[in-house]
Amino acid sequence: MRSMAEYRDFEPTVRFRPALALSPDGTRLAYIDDAQGQFHVAVQSLDGGPPRHLTRDLGESAWHVAWHPDGRSLFYNADTDGNEHHQLYLVDADTGDTTALTHSPDVTFRPAFGAPFSPDGRLLAYAGADRTPTDQDVLVRDLPTGEVRRVYAGGGRVYAGHWSPDGTRLTVIDLRGATTDQVISVLSLNDGHLTRLTPAGDTAAYLPGPWLPDGSGVLVLTSAGSDATGLAVLDATTGALTWLDTPPWDVEDVALSGDGHILAWLVNADGASHLRLRDLTTGSDLPTPTLPDGAAQKLTLSTDGSTIIMLMATPTRPTNVLVVDRHTGTTRWLTDARPAADPATFVEPEAIYIPAPDGHTVPAFLYRPRTTEPVGVVVAVHGGPPVQERPDYSNDGLFQFLVSHGVAVLAPNIRGSLGYGLAWQTAVHRDWGGVDLDDLDAVVDHLKQQPWVDPDRIGLVGRSYGGFVVLSAVSRLPEHRWAAAVAWCGPANLLTFSRAQPPSWRTQVAILVGDPDTDAEFLLARSPTTHADRITAPLFIIQGANDMRVPREESDQIVQRLRDRGVEVRYDIYPDEGHVFGKRTNQTRARSDAAEFLIAHLTRPVS
Incomplete structure (x- = not known):
């Protein structure tokens, strides 16, 4: 077997969380990277020079960062060992001294969508399910006094949005159906009055952006009346939409x-x-x-x-x-x-479009080795499902590493993916393992027809929802004789998976996957565990022990079913990780081991 160091050659020297914040004076940028081995808050001059890391706790992983309007401190949230029970903190921009704002290790607090601080810097807006696990409320903390007000407790999974320019109003967003059904309202901090802006009965994506400077409207990304998401202004009084770009x-x-x-x-x-x-x-x-x-x-x-x-x-x-x-x-x-x-x-990926049986085409990105010999192919399925495979340095260099060892990668955007319209995205709602698996089947049939593909060396890799698709493929499409498969924290039993979700997520899970109380038979029929006796492919499963989205029991179930049959399966559990691996050493080891497993099964021995 090749050494772990080979994948390290393709791994970025630093990884970044999706978080940026420019200081009020425009001279310093805050971001979150893992240069210290864990995701921490860093500050760097916009003119260049080395970054300075402000947070240091190796058990905690930072996720979001924002400057206080006075430029002297920053807000961030962090969880411990991947458990996603985010707590809120302030850190001094000069000394790195940290102040904890929340102290509930079993509760998840979430920052506002926009800058969490009111324009005058006195108030901090965030959300939390600290009142009851089934509902996420909006809270506002008075920073000088420490007083916390529960400004919205109307039920649902509700987030703070953006502060109005005068600091008297706050947008709030109710996530009713993940990315396809949101309600935006304006909350008056003076009298608590809530004004709904999005139309009642309108099921569409609404993502609030900043307010216009005069406070008359809110920028919004929305799919209202369209299959694609456009940019509009939402009138802050009437809710009327004025389109800016469609x-x-x-x-x-x-x-x-x-x-x-x-x-x-x-x-x-x-x-x-x-x-x-x-x-x-x-x-x-x-x-x-x-x-x-x-x-x-x-x-x-x-x-x-x-x-x-x-x-x-x-x-x-x-x-x-x-x-x-x-x-x-x-x-x-x-x-x-x-x-x-x-x-x-x-190699640069090639955008290709693969015909599906129902007349649609499946977009995909193909990474192909520079050789004329037939090669093995890894079909890589992204998570989500409302995520999109894109032309970027995907999976921290995993694709380029596989290609360097003579293995091609095909990364499809099967139905359920973002980026191709609302109908494409919502096609898998309550249909996991349905049309998405049909698309994957068509993708593999297409591959087997290509002269540069060795049809006996086709493998799979997927994480989260992608891990579910991988497990579904090896259990329900065994006729493809998969050469190898890697499933990273993938749901194996949709019934137990749905029942295990945090209480505040269950309404969304019922919409996206199914209701475990009324759809039990359907969920079991679509579960890889139900079809596990058909799995013959070499399988490698990776799981974080603290995963709250796809609990460890999901991987335990499929592994036990296979081991009871005497089928060999590699099972690696990371005790200090959750759904999203935060520690650099663990991320490196998991990707390296997955790559080595795939390379061993998808390349021919050197004679």
Whole structure:
């Protein structure tokens, strides 16, 4: 077997969480990286120079960061060993001294969608299920006094959104159906009055952005009346929509300069991020700098809108902080996370479209080794399901590593994926293991018809929902004679999986997967455990012991079924991880072991 160090050559030197915050004076950028072995808050001058890490607890992993308006401290939230029971903290920007704001280790607190601090810096908005596990309320903390007010307790899974410019109102968002059914309201902090802005009975995606500077409306990303997500202004009194952009692809992020003049947004065109700009004072679109071909996130603007910042990844460059000068159009990388391997040896993915039996086509990205010999292929299924495989440095270099060893990777966006319209995304609601598995079946049939593919060496890898698809494929599509499969924290029994979800998530799970009380027979019929006796493929299962989304019992069940039959299955449990691995050593080991397992089964022995 090859050594773990080989995958390390392809792994980024630093990984980033999707979190960016520009200091109020525009001179320093805060982000979260794992340069210290765990995800911690770092601050770096926007002019360059080394970052300074403010948090240090190796048991805790930071997720979100925001500057206090006075520029002297930052907010962050963190969990312990991946348990996702996030607690809230303030950390001094100079000394790193930390103050805990919450002290409930069995409760999850979640920051506001926008900047959590009120404009004057006195109040902090967040959400938590501390009153009852079944509901997530909106809370506001008075920082000088420590007083906490429960400003919304109407039931549901409700989040704080964005503060109005005068600090008297707060948008709140009720996530009723994951990414496809949200309700936005405006809450008055003065009298507690709640005004619903989105129409009653309208099932659509609504993601609130910043307020307009005069407080008359809220920027919103919405699929109202469309299959794609557009950009609009939601009137803060009447709820009337005024459209700003309705491209054929999804608008995926929006940001407004601090002075309210420059609007920026990202359009996801077949996986690649395109930047658009507008001057709100004149209503005119502005010249748009060209981004590298790849995927961007966490769009951030300086106060005057002259500087645009984002996290950006390309197929051959890992995620880094990209800084764009709006006036000159020039771009520069503030951070320099890179693999040790030579990027010149990497391959660019090819966008392909595979026919499905019902007349649709399945979008996919193909990473193919530079050889004329038939090769093995790994079909890589993303998590979610409302996630999208994109042209970036996917899976921290795992794809490029496999290709370097002569194994191709095909990463499809089967139904359920983001980025191809609401109908495509919602096709798997209450149909996990249905149309998505049909799409995967069509993808594999297509591969077997290609002259460059060895049909006896096709394997699978998937994480979370992708792990469920992998387990479904090896148990329900055994005719493909899978050469190997890796399932990372994948649900194996949809009935027990649904019953195990946190109480505040159960309404959403019933919509997305099924109701365990009324759909038990259906959920069992679609569960890989029900069909486990048909599994013959070499299988490797990876699981975090503290996973609250896909509990360890899910992996235990499928492993036990196989071992009872005398079928060999490798099962690696990480005792100090949850659903999203936070420790760098664990992430490296898991990906390296998965890659070595796949390479061993999908390449022919050297003679």
